[in-house]
Amino acid sequence: MTESPTRCGFVAVIGEPNAGKSTLVNAMTGTKVSIVTHKVQTTRTRIRGIAIEGGTQIIFVDTPGLFPPRRRLDRAMVAAAWAGAADADIVLALVEAHRGVTPGVEAMLDGLATYLPAEKPVILAINKIDRVRREQLLSLAAELNERHLFKETFMISARKGDGISDLRKWLAEALPEGPWHYPEDQIADLPLRLIAAEITREKLTLRLHQELPYQLTVETENWEERKDGSVRIDQVIYVARDGHKGIVLGKGGETVRQIGSEARAEISELLGRKVHLFLTVKVRPGWLDEPERYREMGLDFSDGG
Numbered sequence: 001m002t003e004s005p006t007r008c009g010f011v012a013v014i015g016e017p018n019a020g021k022s023t024l025v026n027a028m029t030g031t032k033v034s035i036v037t038h039k040v041q042t043t044r045t046r047i048r049g050i051a052i053e054g055g056t057q058i059i060f061v062d063t064p065g066l067f068p069p070r071r072r073l074d075r076a077m078v079a080a081a082w083a084g085a086a087d088a089d090i091v092l093a094l095v096e097a098h099r100g101v102t103p104g105v106e107a108m109l110d111g112l113a114t115y116l117p118a119e120k121p122v123i124l125a126i127n128k129i130d131r132v133r134r135e136q137l138l139s140l141a142a143e144l145n146e147r148h149l150f151k152e153t154f155m156i157s158a159r160k161g162d163g164i165s166d167l168r169k170w171l172a173e174a175l176p177e178g179p180w181h182y183p184e185d186q187i188a189d190l191p192l193r194l195i196a197a198e199i200t201r202e203k204l205t206l207r208l209h210q211e212l213p214y215q216l217t218v219e220t221e222n223w224e225e226r227k228d229g230s231v232r233i234d235q236v237i238y239v240a241r242d243g244h245k246g247i248v249l250g251k252g253g254e255t256v257r258q259i260g261s262e263a264r265a266e267i268s269e270l271l272g273r274k275v276h277l278f279l280t281v282k283v284r285p286g287w288l289d290e291p292e293r294y295r296e297m298g299l300d301f302s303d304g305g
């Protein structure tokens with residue numbers, strides 16, 4: 001440890017669905033702590049990814065995207081995102097370079113003023129700079145800074161890694177002095193059974209079309225360490241309708257078998273051990289209104305009410 005005092009704090013990453021929040025948190029921690037898909041509303045709850053920069057432990061809080069909520073689950077997700085921002089030492093607002101000031105970005109700017117105390121430090125990161133020309137970036141940065149008093153502006157590509165280390169260094173200096181919250185080698189704060197369920201949900205989201213991924217949830221029901229060093233994991237995929245079950249299973253169970261095999265490979269890599277993954281699909285028309293499902297996801301049921 002160096003002689004200078006240690007620093008530690010929380011950085012909440014907020015932004016529209018698909019802005020690249022989870023990609024950024026993964027890039028910052030150097031590991032996949034949060035699932036990523038090309039679809040909106042992938043992240044459902046707050047996920048902590050931990051990075052170390054010099055003497056600072058930076059705890060990134062990945063949040064669900066900000067969007068106009070319709071269902072109970074949507075409302076609970078958006079509430080979780082703003083709660084993450086309110087609790088953080090620094091809020092990092094992520095905007096997509098090529099999309100500019102969308103109505104969703106406008107809503108986020110309004111939210112910054114409404115939901116956060118005026119003294120909360122908020123920084124702007126314009127992401128996906130690999131998709132636009134430089135002139136476009138500068139005018140977007142200027143426009144956004146006219147609308148909100150950001151402490152600092154960064155231009156990054158979370159996917160390619162551009163600007164990531166400058167951003168991490170800046171955050172490391174800006175966080176308050178204090179002891180580290182987590183052991184040095186910890187990279188995420190999420191139970192393994194939840195991470196394993198998220199990995200399966202990522203594979204489902206990537207493979208299933210349209211609304212279906214939004215109508216299902218995955219839970220790890222059983223986790224059994226075996227004598228030979230392997231792990232047996234049983235997960236349930238809750239779907240809202242009979243028809244959905246058939247789609248998830250696929251012809252002769254082919255779809256769920258593929259998904260299971262992809263998820264198993266990734267969970268096994270994460271754990272560094274052999275994994276036996278068993279998936280069951282259950283029809284549960286009311287799961288979107290069951291408090292227990294929200295608890296399992298780490299969401300507050302009453303936020304959706």
Ligand SMILES: Nc1nc2c(ncn2[C@@H]2O[C@H](COP(=O)(O)OP(=O)(O)OP(=O)(O)O)[C@@H](O)[C@H]2O)c(=O)[nH]1
Nearest residue numbers: 017018019020021022023041042043065157158159
């Ligand atoms: N071109 C480009 N694509 C990116 C970049 N960062 C993220 N993406 C892509 O954007 C998509 C969404 O990324 P996510 O990290 O899942 O976005 P998110 O903000 O967490 O989305 P939600 O959890 O749904 O709110 C994925 O296909 C990423 O690969 C980037 O810097 N450049």
Ligand SMILES: [Mg+2]
Nearest residue numbers: 021022042043
């Ligand atoms: Mg996400």
